[in-house]
Amino acid sequence: MTICNPRDLINSLAPGKRILGLDLGTKTIGLALTDVGHCIATPMETIKRTKQLADFARLMDIIETQGVGALVLGLPINMDDTEGKRCQATRQFASDFLKGIDIPLAFWDERLSSSVAQDALIEANVRPKKRKAVIDKIAASVILQGFLDNIGARN
Numbered sequence: 001m002t003i004c005n006p007r008d009l010i011n012s013l014a015p016g017k018r019i020l021g022l023d024l025g026t027k028t029i030g031l032a033l034t035d036v037g038h039c040i041a042t043p044m045e046t047i048k049r050t051k052q053l054a055d056f057a058r059l060m061d062i063i064e065t066q067g068v069g070a071l072v073l074g075l076p077i078n079m080d081d082t083e084g085k086r087c088q089a090t091r092q093f094a095s096d097f098l099k100g101i102d103i104p105l106a107f108w109d110e111r112l113s114s115s116v117a118q119d120a121l122i123e124a125n126v127r128p129k130k131r132k133a134v135i136d137k138i139a140a141s142v143i144l145q146g147f148l149d150n151i152g153a154r155n
Helices: 006-012 052-065 085-098 113-123 128-153
Strands: 018-024 028-034 041-048 068-075 105-109
Touching: 006 068, 006 105, 006 128, 018 052, 018 085, 018 128, 028 052, 028 128, 041 052, 041 128, 052 068, 052 085, 068 085, 068 128, 085 105, 105 128
Parallel strands: 018 068, 068 105
Antiparallel strands: 018 028, 028 041
């Protein structure tokens, strides 16, 4: 499948399939997963990035084992609504990944997702060392939940 708009992504999902949210960083990929009803995004894990093929293989394994039918990839748009080098790298990652798998993917604005995740962890009194270990998967769940809340509001 190709990159699609969020509405098309949600409408293309087969019954019982989940959505995997990704927060793509230079060193890690935070992952979050929905329930089959697409109501709740739950932090899943953080992948330490190595080589692109190894990263792709890990993602494909998760897609298969978790019954994933679509991907939502955070797009790091600048605060002034422009796209910089990080957006270009994210779009390239998506394009490269989709060459090896037939699955719909939608981008979702990830502005402030790490900040929201950080604030939530501080509010929960999570120690700084532990925050660093979980921030990326929490940010992925913020991105994915934002997607779900927005799409759900239009149903």
